[in-house]
Amino acid sequence: MAAPRVLICANPEKGLIWTKQDAAEKLAGVAEIVELQSANRAAFFEDCKTKYAGVTAVYRHNDSASAIGFFDKELIDHFPESVKLVAHNGAGYDQIDVAACTARGIAVTHTPLAVDSATATVGAYLAISALRQFHRAEVNVRTGQWKSGLIPALDPDGKTVGIIGMGGIGSALARRLLAFDMKVIYYNRNEVSPKPDFPCTYVSSVEELLRQSDVVSLNLPLNDKTKNSFGKEQFAQMKKGSILVNTARGGVVVEDDLIAALESGHLFSAGLDVFPDEPNVNPKLVAMDNVTLLPHMGTETRDTQRKMELLVLDNIASFVKGDGLLTQVAEQKK
Known part of the structure; x- marks a missing residue:
């Protein structure tokens, strides 16, 4: 049986601590990692039909917005039907339409405590x-x-x-x-x-x-x-x-x-x-x-960004292994 596919919507070249090694260690043996390759929003919509087909979980970092925009209803509605989790790297998640995710049966997690x-x-x-x-x-x-x-x-x-x-x-x-x-x-x-x-x-x-x-x-x-x-x-x-x-x-x-x-x-x-x-x-x-x-410096430390990134990966690993979610957003826990 093929391993679940996880799409990483982040750009390590922009100074993120996230590396392939981190994801490989957390998701070893439980998921296949797919990196974001879409240059813009329109390309992302097309890639959801091909490159990202079968993706189960999406790791979202705020810097992905510069390429594909916010995770609004339009974008979420273009996800492959297979997507069941958006794991957001951040405590605040106003860039994600949680209601649109919920309507499609997609869980959303964030990173409280780490920040x-x-x-x-x-x-x-x-x-x-x-x-x-x-x-x-x-x-x-x-x-x-x-x-x-x-x-x-x-x-x-x-x-x-x-x-x-x-x-x-x-x-x-x-x-x-x-x-x-x-x-x-x-x-x-x-x-x-x-x-x-x-x-x-x-x-x-x-x-x-x-x-x-x-x-x-x-x-x-x-x-x-x-x-x-x-x-x-x-x-x-x-x-x-x-x-x-x-x-x-x-x-x-x-x-x-x-x-x-x-x-x-x-x-x-x-x-x-x-x-x-x-x-x-x-x-x-x-x-x-x-x-x-200050230019939104709240979590601009190497230590905190690493804690956030590892929590995102822990949420994904727990989800794909069937062990539930660690930090699901409040709206979906009601």
């Missing part, structure tokens, strides 16, 4: 930089201005950070900011149970969190319910002189409303790792020297 530490470290950096204005100070040093034009910034000590979404990343962020003597409050749809093993306080509404917080960190997925959910109303509820940190997805925030809150001085600063139209960044944000900007 928590690295993304939380980025969030902590953005929070501290936004408070202390380290980005502005570094630009001064690099341009020979020393302390010219710098204004007194803010200490983290005693400040309250409000975390919207106390999942794995939010919890890891809380632990990091507690080391700076910050107070942690959080909002989830439900209070975390059992209670976290670090000092934190649950608040029952976003409004209450915004009223209390000096720093607000967004740690929630992008979906139909959260898209553009943080806008003018929420910024108005935040303390004057407070800070927004976003390591979630740019689409969660109404960008024009964020810019207005910064320009008016209602927000002291912001720390952003994600943007609505990546890789494009609004020129108004780029021009603001009180905003720390």
